[in-house]
Amino acid sequence: MAEARVLENFVAGGWVRSSATEVLDVPDPSTGSLLARVPLSTSADVDEAVRAAQKAFPAWRETPVPDRAHRVLKLRSLLEDHLDELARTVVQENGKTLEEAQGSIRRGIEATEFAASAPTTMQGFVLEDVARGIDTELVRQPLGVVAGITPFNFPVMIPLWMAPLAMVCGNSFILKPSERVPLSAVRLARLIGEAGFPPGVFNLVHGGREAVDALLVHPGVSAISSVGSAPTARHIYTTAAASGKRVQALAGAKNYIIVMPDADLSKSVPAILSSAFGQAGERCLAGSVIVAVEPVGDSLVAALAAEVKRLKVGEGWAPETAVGPVIRAEHRQQVLEWVRTGEREGAKVVARGSTPDRSDGYYVPPVLFDRVRPEMTIAQEEIFGPVLSVIRAASLDEAIGVANRSRFGNAAAIFTRDGKAAREFRYRIEAGMLGVNIGVPAPAAYFPFAGWKGSFFGDLHATGRDAIEFYTRKKVVTTRWF
Numbered sequence: 001m002a003e004a005r006v007l008e009n010f011v012a013g014g015w016v017r018s019s020a021t022e023v024l025d026v027p028d029p030s031t032g033s034l035l036a037r038v039p040l041s042t043s044a045d046v047d048e049a050v051r052a053a054q055k056a057f058p059a060w061r062e063t064p065v066p067d068r069a070h071r072v073l074k075l076r077s078l079l080e081d082h083l084d085e086l087a088r089t090v091v092q093e094n095g096k097t098l099e100e101a102q103g104s105i106r107r108g109i110e111a112t113e114f115a116a117s118a119p120t121t122m123q124g125f126v127l128e129d130v131a132r133g134i135d136t137e138l139v140r141q142p143l144g145v146v147a148g149i150t151p152f153n154f155p156v157m158i159p160l161w162m163a164p165l166a167m168v169c170g171n172s173f174i175l176k177p178s179e180r181v182p183l184s185a186v187r188l189a190r191l192i193g194e195a196g197f198p199p200g201v202f203n204l205v206h207g208g209r210e211a212v213d214a215l216l217v218h219p220g221v222s223a224i225s226s227v228g229s230a231p232t233a234r235h236i237y238t239t240a241a242a243s244g245k246r247v248q249a250l251a252g253a254k255n256y257i258i259v260m261p262d263a264d265l266s267k268s269v270p271a272i273l274s275s276a277f278g279q280a281g282e283r284c285l286a287g288s289v290i291v292a293v294e295p296v297g298d299s300l301v302a303a304l305a306a307e308v309k310r311l312k313v314g315e316g317w318a319p320e321t322a323v324g325p326v327i328r329a330e331h332r333q334q335v336l337e338w339v340r341t342g343e344r345e346g347a348k349v350v351a352r353g354s355t356p357d358r359s360d361g362y363y364v365p366p367v368l369f370d371r372v373r374p375e376m377t378i379a380q381e382e383i384f385g386p387v388l389s390v391i392r393a394a395s396l397d398e399a400i401g402v403a404n405r406s407r408f409g410n411a412a413a414i415f416t417r418d419g420k421a422a423r424e425f426r427y428r429i430e431a432g433m434l435g436v437n438i439g440v441p442a443p444a445a446y447f448p449f450a451g452w453k454g455s456f457f458g459d460l461h462a463t464g465r466d467a468i469e470f471y472t473r474k475k476v477v478t479t480r481w482f
Contacts, residue, residue, distance in 0.1 A: 004034045010189040012052035013199025029095035029325040030315040032360040038182040041207035046214035049203040053145040053172035056200025061170045072116040075195035091316040095325040108160030111445035115164035121468045134480045140472035142170030147215045149226035153282045155184035169471040174203045216240040237457035249457040252382040253410035256403035257287040260416035261296045268415040269303045275439030276388040290390045291399040305351035308368045325362040332362045335385030342378040404430045409452030
């Protein structure tokens with residue numbers, strides 16, 4: 001209980017108490033034990049952080065780009081030094097396995113490394129003699145104060161998608177992490193301070209809806225980056241855009257994996273299991289629907305069912321754990337209700353895993369459905385849990401049609417040995433991130449995280465050169481000297 005402190009915000013280089021009167025408990029999803037309490041910061045707290053970021057911006061913007069990049073490289077070194085500590089914090093407050101936590105932080109470090117390339121990626125260009133004696137140049141300049149609103153499922157990685165890139169481009173940054181996983185953000189703030197970023201360049205404000213809405217409409221905030229559910233992303237996009245802000249809002253997903261008759265099941269099944277059940281299905285790249293192109297269905301379902309029953313569900317610390325808990329007790333109930341909905345609508349449960357024999361912790365048994373129809377709720381809605389559905393299709397054409405009916409378009413994958421089938425899939429599928437014999441097609445940090453359709457609201461995506469474009473604005477100068 002000594003650790004169940006009320007967390008503080010990080011503003012202008014120091015830790016400050018929130019003015020909030022309401023706090024939320026932060027439990028360990030594996031045991032339900034109390035880790036800390038997080039304040040639901042007020043609009044006044046947000047205003048304090050914005051004013052600190054505004055004050056820091058002019059001097060930070062004038063800091064040479066190589067010097068800003070050196071700070072990012074220092075942060076990258078600190079992240080490496082503290083990787084195990086960060087991973088333990090993620091396991092403790094999120095519930096994912098230690099291996100999953102370490103892998104996600106590695107992805108965040110990769111994004112930080114990309115940010116350090118700003119002396120190259122921020123370059124503009126010049127064209128001489130656009131007319132006689134007239135030259136034109138394009139330069140990129142920072143926006144000012146930008147904010148990141150991040151989700152519970154990647155407490156370190158997604159803030160690292162945003163903050164290093166935003167800051168290296170010359171902006172000051174405000175992080176509003178998920179109130180479900182605030183401890184990782186606290187550790188990140190400490191490391192960013194240690195890396196030598198000046199006070200006010202990075203700020204952390206804990207909270208919920210009030211803090212988010214205050215950022216969305218604050219006149220001192222120029223841009224919003226966010227990751228969250230589809231309803232949350234739509235709210236953030238419409239509200240912030242109406243307030244004149246630049247917005248990138250990553251939203252929900254329902255990712256389809258097509259398995260062709262010629263697929264190598266010895267390789268495909270492990271990849272599918274990892275995609276569907278890794279991180280307890282709580283990720284926007286989870287493959288949650290399989291479209292089996294006949295006659296592969298029966299053999300694929302049999303192989304998947306045998307493995308689902310063997311999946312070890314338990315605490316993320318245990319090396320044998322394959323599936324950790326979901327984030328909260330209420331989310332566990334939501335996922336179980338989705339399973340009951342699938343059964344009511346006529347889908348067949350062909351395998352159900354087991355959970356630890358204990359009353360604490362928010363564990364959900366992995367579930368495999370077969371004979372799912374495309375119109376069923378479990379085939380259309382984002383469950384965000386360890387539930388995998390199998391739809392049967394007669395052809396690749398039908399399988400692509402089934403996948404393209406989804407209102408989401410985050411990711412999709414195909415397992416096949418046929419290059420022609422893979423090309424047709426790549427050409428016709430309506431999703432932004434594709435895998436060919438890869439179950440989780442997460443792009444490297446120097447490519448954009450490119451969701452389509454209802455999986456993304458905005459124009460420029462997170463990570464890669466898109467993020468450089470998002471965190472800067474272009475200025476075009478046309479010059480003639482007499």
